Amino acid sequence: MTTVANPTPINVMLAGIGGQGLVMTTQLICQAAFLEGFDLKSNDVIGLSQRGGMVWGSIRFGDHIHSPNIPPGEGDYLIGLEPLETLRWQHLIKPQGRLLMNTRQVAPTRVQQEQEPYPVEAIEKMQAVRRTHQLDAVAEAMKCGNGKAANTLLVGCLSHWIPISEKSWHQAIDDTYPEKLREVNHKAWRRGRELAAAWE
Amino acid sequence: MSSPQKTVMTGNQAVARGFWEAGGLVAASYPGSPTVEVLESLHQFPEVESEFSTNEKVALEVAIGASLAGVRALASMKHVGVNIAADPLMTFTQTPTRGGFVLISGDDPGMNSSQNEQDNRNFARFANMAVLVPSNSQEAKDYTRMALEISEAYHLPMMVQITSRVCHGRCLVVLGERETHRGTPFPREVPNYAMIPPNTFDKQYQMKERLEKLAEGPEMEGLMQLEETPGAATLIITSGLPHHNLKELENLNQPVSILKLGMPFPLPEKKLKALAAQYEKVIVVEELTPFIENQLKVMGIACEGKSLFPFTGELHTETIEVGLMKAGLVKQPAYQSANLKEVNLAESVASSEDAHAREGAVSEEVAGQAVQVPSRPPLFCAGCPHRPVFDILKKSKVMVNNDIGCYSMGLFPPFEASHSLISMGATLGISKGMLKANRQAGRPIPLVSVIGDGTFFHSGMPGMVNLLTGLEPEDNLTILLLDNGTTAMTGGQANAATGGRSETNTQPFVDIPQVLKAMGVADVQVVDQFRYKEASEAINKAIKTPGLSVIITTRPCALHFKIKNPIYQVDPAICIGCRTCIKTNCPPLRMKAYEGYDKLKSSIDPTMCVGCSICAQVCPVNAISRPVDRNKSGSKAGAKEAESLESTEGAGGKKTTPSHGAESLEKEENR
Numbered sequence: 001m002t003t004v005a006n007p008t009p010i011n012v013m014l015a016g017i018g019g020q021g022l023v024m025t026t027q028l029i030c031q032a033a034f035l036e037g038f039d040l041k042s043n044d045v046i047g048l049s050q051r052g053g054m055v056w057g058s059i060r061f062g063d064h065i066h067s068p069n070i071p072p073g074e075g076d077y078l079i080g081l082e083p084l085e086t087l088r089w090q091h092l093i094k095p096q097g098r099l100l101m102n103t104r105q106v107a108p109t110r111v112q113q114e115q116e117p118y119p120v121e122a123i124e125k126m127q128a129v130r131r132t133h134q135l136d137a138v139a140e141a142m143k144c145g146n147g148k149a150a151n152t153l154l155v156g157c158l159s160h161w162i163p164i165s166e167k168s169w170h171q172a173i174d175d176t177y178p179e180k181l182r183e184v185n186h187k188a189w190r191r192g193r194e195l196a197a198a199w200e
Numbered sequence: 201m202s203s204p205q206k207t208v209m210t211g212n213q214a215v216a217r218g219f220w221e222a223g224g225l226v227a228a229s230y231p232g233s234p235t236v237e238v239l240e241s242l243h244q245f246p247e248v249e250s251e252f253s254t255n256e257k258v259a260l261e262v263a264i265g266a267s268l269a270g271v272r273a274l275a276s277m278k279h280v281g282v283n284i285a286a287d288p289l290m291t292f293t294q295t296p297t298r299g300g301f302v303l304i305s306g307d308d309p310g311m312n313s314s315q316n317e318q319d320n321r322n323f324a325r326f327a328n329m330a331v332l333v334p335s336n337s338q339e340a341k342d343y344t345r346m347a348l349e350i351s352e353a354y355h356l357p358m359m360v361q362i363t364s365r366v367c368h369g370r371c372l373v374v375l376g377e378r379e380t381h382r383g384t385p386f387p388r389e390v391p392n393y394a395m396i397p398p399n400t401f402d403k404q405y406q407m408k409e410r411l412e413k414l415a416e417g418p419e420m421e422g423l424m425q426l427e428e429t430p431g432a433a434t435l436i437i438t439s440g441l442p443h444h445n446l447k448e449l450e451n452l453n454q455p456v457s458i459l460k461l462g463m464p465f466p467l468p469e470k471k472l473k474a475l476a477a478q479y480e481k482v483i484v485v486e487e488l489t490p491f492i493e494n495q496l497k498v499m500g501i502a503c504e505g506k507s508l509f510p511f512t513g514e515l516h517t518e519t520i521e522v523g524l525m526k527a528g529l530v531k532q533p534a535y536q537s538a539n540l541k542e543v544n545l546a547e548s549v550a551s552s553e554d555a556h557a558r559e560g561a562v563s564e565e566v567a568g569q570a571v572q573v574p575s576r577p578p579l580f581c582a583g584c585p586h587r588p589v590f591d592i593l594k595k596s597k598v599m600v601n602n603d604i605g606c607y608s609m610g611l612f613p614p615f616e617a618s619h620s621l622i623s624m625g626a627t628l629g630i631s632k633g634m635l636k637a638n639r640q641a642g643r644p645i646p647l648v649s650v651i652g653d654g655t656f657f658h659s660g661m662p663g664m665v666n667l668l669t670g671l672e673p674e675d676n677l678t679i680l681l682l683d684n685g686t687t688a689m690t691g692g693q694a695n696a697a698t699g700g701r702s703e704t705n706t707q708p709f710v711d712i713p714q715v716l717k718a719m720g721v722a723d724v725q726v727v728d729q730f731r732y733k734e735a736s737e738a739i740n741k742a743i744k745t746p747g748l749s750v751i752i753t754t755r756p757c758a759l760h761f762k763i764k765n766p767i768y769q770v771d772p773a774i775c776i777g778c779r780t781c782i783k784t785n786c787p788p789l790r791m792k793a794y795e796g797y798d799k800l801k802s803s804i805d806p807t808m809c810v811g812c813s814i815c816a817q818v819c820p821v822n823a824i825s826r827p828v829d830r831n832k833s834g835s836k837a838g839a840k841e842a843e844s845l846e847s848t849e850g851a852g853g854k855k856t857t858p859s860h861g862a863e864s865l866e867k868e869e870n871r
Binding site for chain 2: 031074
């Protein structure tokens with residue numbers, strides 16, 4: 001086997017709940033990476049989990065990508081669409097990686113049924129020891145015109161750190177969303193990018 | 201920069217594209233994860249006649265008919281769908297294939313969304329078909345196209361086995377032009393196409409010969425990718441996605457050569473023997489069964505495979521690494537979460553994506569302290585028409601045999617209202633067998649079978665007919681036929697019950713009550729399950745009454761038909777904190793600490809509620825109501841919510857509420 005290392009790919013993980021539109025968001029990031037000229041691979045969980053279960057997606061892009069999977073500890077960024085799901089998947093992210101976390105909690109069944117607490121303290125500890133940026137992405141997206149653009153807003157945050165041009169991102173939004181949703185997604189993306197710039 | 205003929209595609213989209221490029225004309229499928237989107241993607245091509253058929257057997261038959269008629273044809277289904285289609289498949293494969301024929305089998309290593317994990321490469325060999333296994337979207341497209349070419353060249357039916365990761369994964373795909381293939385009309389060659397003895401005798405030899413010819417054919421060149429490394433003593437043979445996962449490993453302690461097999465059956469024996477003879481050791485890296493490994497062993501090639509790697513689940517990079525450590529090829533593991541300790545975080549929380557199947561929580565360590573990360577199993581959507589049905593069944597404590605669909609989730613807590621699930625349409629036969637067994641064993645109990653509209657059409661109808669004879673008057677079976685107007689679990693595909701569900705949909709539909717009546721089922725009731733009390737009375741009465749009863753529930757899928765009505769709120773001054781509503785497991789409901797109250801009270805997340813009213817109807821103290829109703833008539837009693845449905849909601853089924861509102865039934869697009 002050739003032992004020449006891949007020129008380091010960028011590994012983005014998405015985690016959320018079935019119904020939050022995660023597949024579309026994976027597609028958006030893939031399209032932007034493609035337009036920027038990168039090789040890429042992605043993965044999505046599709047199936048039973050779409051009904052409010054845990055879902056995740058992974059995107060890897062760089063000069064040449066073999067596997068779509070991000071091995072534990074190899075991820076650069078995690079977009080967590082929900083705090084508990086961010087906690088669940090943070091182990092995939094490098095120590096120096098970043099977690100972008102939407103603060104809106106959605107209780108899984110056992111929490112709803114009061115059989116387990118929502119792990120608030122563990123999430124706080126995660127935030128204390130990891131580079132975590134948190135925001136109410138739904139509220140921010142509502143200010144842009146539609147709460148459903150929350151994912152795109154988080155992608156806007158992500159864009160601050162990754163080497164994809166603004167032009168490619170906007171083209172990717174046009175390529176991914178139907179016409180009536182494009183404007184709000186452009187707006188949400190810009191808002192996310194501004195917020196991330198302010199965090200630095 | 202990106203060249204114009206490239207695009208990003210999922211494996212499923214790429215299969216569709218490959219079929220289109222190859223000049224395919226007819227495609228059929230039954231929806232099932234992971235291959236649902238193959239046929240959905242084919243819908244975009246007007247040149248291709250594509251349909252979701254009633255079940256996988258019919259889909260396969262449609263593709264067979266098209267192939268016989270000389271055109272390139274595709275059937276796609278999930279792995280277990282091939283079981284349904286096995287009967288025509290096993291006989292069709294005896295015939296000399298005319299128009300190129302490809303069966304797309306969506307396998308699911310790790311069972312992300314399936315009831316079992318069968319490896320359909322075995323099915324291909326069993327059926328005397330060749331099987332191609334793509335490792336990414338580009339190959340999904342190329343292999344689909346190649347399968348059709350091989351099929352015509354060798355008169356051989358082909359399988360493309362594609363695993364869930366490859367189906368849903370994306371990568372860059374180079375696009376090609378569409379060829380034209382119209383074929384030649386079906387000839388009257390009875391000995392070739394009517395499979396009765398003695399016509400079948402020669403066919404056994406022909407099936408064997410065409411596979412042997414392909415194994416030594418020129419196509420093999422493009423399907424065997426050999427990466428030779430000078431000085432390598434070990435040859436790793438792999439196939440599909442594990443090839444890419446293997447290539448991630450950069451920490452092997454010695455050089456190895458890698459052979460990737462695009463076609464794991466049939467295999468070129470002479471070539472493989474000659475190659476293997478150059479190496480001291482051969483290791484096979486393949487998901488699920490030792491399919492390649494066993495063939496190599498039969499050829500007399502010594503190799504290791506399943507002694508190193510798991511026979512179940514996916515072969516991720518880290519799993520392959522563990523196997524290669526056992527084989528002495530890796531000394532320093534790179535993927536054992538080593539660097540996580542630096543930030544004092546988790547070992548592994550969701551190390552496998554099947555955590556939803558686990559009961560309870562997964563333990564994790566954050567900042568040195570053990571914490572619990574609750575699992576997140578899927579659940580009925582807000583406004584799901586199945587919710588009241590399973591709430592009623594749970595309270596009735598009756599024995600329930602379930603079937604396959606979203607209503608499978610009635611098995612999960614907090615409902616745990618059903619007790620068996622085997623396969624599509626099986627509940628009716630299973631209940632009959634249980635009735636007979638219980639009667640003969642002297643311990644009769646009432647039974648309930650739950651089956652949806654799509655599953656009823658798919659394979660429930662024979663079981664239904666079978667219930668019309670052989671039962672005794674004291675046998676007690678209640679069948680709940682949950683007619684939500686769509687094949688919901690797989691994303692809301694249309695089925696025979698979909699037509700007429702909205703004012704804009706005038707497609708013909710099969711009238712289930714009429715079908716049952718025509719079959720001779722005497723006791724058929726149609727109920728609106730959003731009238732909770734009426735539905736509960738009807739179901740419980742049927743459970744108490746001996747004989748065969750069918751209750752059809754009429755509310756359509758809330759997700760697919762995008763049902764949204766004015767929302768409900770909890771009045772904490774009335775709520776007694778009894779949690780009856782919470783136990784319906786509706787996503788917006790959660791116990792909450794209200795200011796000024798010591799006890800926790802129920803609450804409803806206004807962003808998630810769709811106004812189905814079930815929580816209000818189960819509330820024993822009428823603490824839940826709609827602000828819109830309160831504004832109209834002061835305090836509105838929750839128990840009367842059902843009455844308000846008539847005037848304000850339009851989501852009744854076509855059979856009971858012909859004047860339903862079109863706006864609430866407008867079909868969801870782009871799911």
